[in-house]
Amino acid sequence: MRRLLLRALALLATILAAVALAAVPASAHGELVDGSPGPGDDVAVGTTVLRLEFTALDTGGAPLVAMRGPSGDLLPVGQATYGDEGTVCALASPLEAGVHELTYSVISDDGDRQTGTYSFEVSEAGSPSEPGTCASPTLEEPGPEDARTIEQKSSGTLPAGVLYGLGGLAVLVGGLVVLRIRSDRRRHPAA
Amino acid sequence: MRLPRPAATLAALTLVLATAACGDDETETTADGMDGMDMSGMVLNDPDATPADELDGDLETGDFTVLDTAPPGSDGVVGEAWLAQSDDGTTVTIRLSGLAPDTDYVSHLHAQTCEEDNGGPHFKFDLEGSDVPPNEIHLGFTSSADGSGEATITSDEQVGDGAPAVVVHPADAMDNRLACADFS
Numbered sequence: 284m285r286r287l288l289l290r291a292l293a294l295l296a297t298i299l300a301a302v303a304l305a306a307v308p309a310s311a312h313g314e315l316v317d318g319s320p321g322p323g324d325d326v327a328v329g330t331t332v333l334r335l336e337f338t339a340l341d342t343g344g345a346p347l348v349a350m351r352g353p354s355g356d357l358l359p360v361g362q363a364t365y366g367d368e369g370t371v372c373a374l375a376s377p378l379e380a381g382v383h384e385l386t387y388s389v390i391s392d393d394g395d396r397q398t399g400t401y402s403f404e405v406s407e408a409g410s411p412s413e414p415g416t417c418a419s420p421t422l423e424e425p426g427p428e429d430a431r432t433i434e435q436k437s438s439g440t441l442p443a444g445v446l447y448g449l450g451g452l453a454v455l456v457g458g459l460v461v462l463r464i465r466s467d468r469r470r471h472p473a474a
Numbered sequence: 475m476r477l478p479r480p481a482a483t484l485a486a487l488t489l490v491l492a493t494a495a496c497g498d499d500e501t502e503t504t505a506d507g508m509d510g511m512d513m514s515g516m517v518l519n520d521p522d523a524t525p526a527d528e529l530d531g532d533l534e535t536g537d538f539t540v541l542d543t544a545p546p547g548s549d550g551v552v553g554e555a556w557l558a559q560s561d562d563g564t565t566v567t568i569r570l571s572g573l574a575p576d577t578d579y580v581s582h583l584h585a586q587t588c589e590e591d592n593g594g595p596h597f598k599f600d601l602e603g604s605d606v607p608p609n610e611i612h613l614g615f616t617s618s619a620d621g622s623g624e625a626t627i628t629s630d631e632q633v634g635d636g637a638p639a640v641v642v643h644p645a646d647a648m649d650n651r652l653a654c655a656d657f658s
Contacts, residue, residue, distance in 0.1 A: 404546040
């Protein structure tokens, strides 16, 4: 019984180590190359379509976009979608004048989650936005519940690192079961 | 407390697999190659180092110009950068004013001039290598209450002609390239 308990503890320690290691950050390579509004831009009051262009994305991962308005409050931004392979689109409520801060989180083509923040201005004299490929998709209208941070928007979905950790756990448990069965058979061979 | 040898091997293999997954799948990284370590774990400013403009040797300098990607309200930012190279390596010094007060800034040597894509990619000693020091040259500082700030950093290697510009960003908005200076 004691031996079984020690084995269980060893297994638990292994699981915790595997999950912890699976969360260690690594470098990424994706890069924001353009946007409307982009970093430092001055766009017209009433802008609603947000377009972000990246070098390369893994379109299998869900893109996230959040935004703060001039007062620092979170503004509603609908669920972000892909306009094409390198473009992320989202719909915001009509933007009012002032400095805004946009935060995005995407999966680059090398599998790393890429998060960034930039600020831009909205003014009466600002340039019209350039939706580009974001003009064609049907973008989700933002609701009050969409005024959330990137962290809040990403909660509820398991990061891939954790999924790998759980996958490794399944392999480990399965392997231990097989080894236990083989060990028992050696000790108690069938008559 | 011993697992049977095959079980221990299997556990080790599982750990290796889990670790390998970190390098090629979803991990958290900020824009522009910054991964947060710069502000928390790496030396980005050496106050004890002799500033580049006080060193003998091959000295280049340049004035900062505000970029079109700068955060709104950055028009008043001015400054100067110096790049000194000698047998001891490379020293970079930047001094700026007109910044937001009490704000963290980071800076990198870049591989292209300011006119070419706002400095283009970061300068790397080894093009296939890491995107953090010592393979790149990064600087960082917190602006004072009057909006001024400076930093000096050294490297044991010479950058040669590979780093024609230096770019400054707000640390919390890395996609806003604020100001760039060409060395000449």
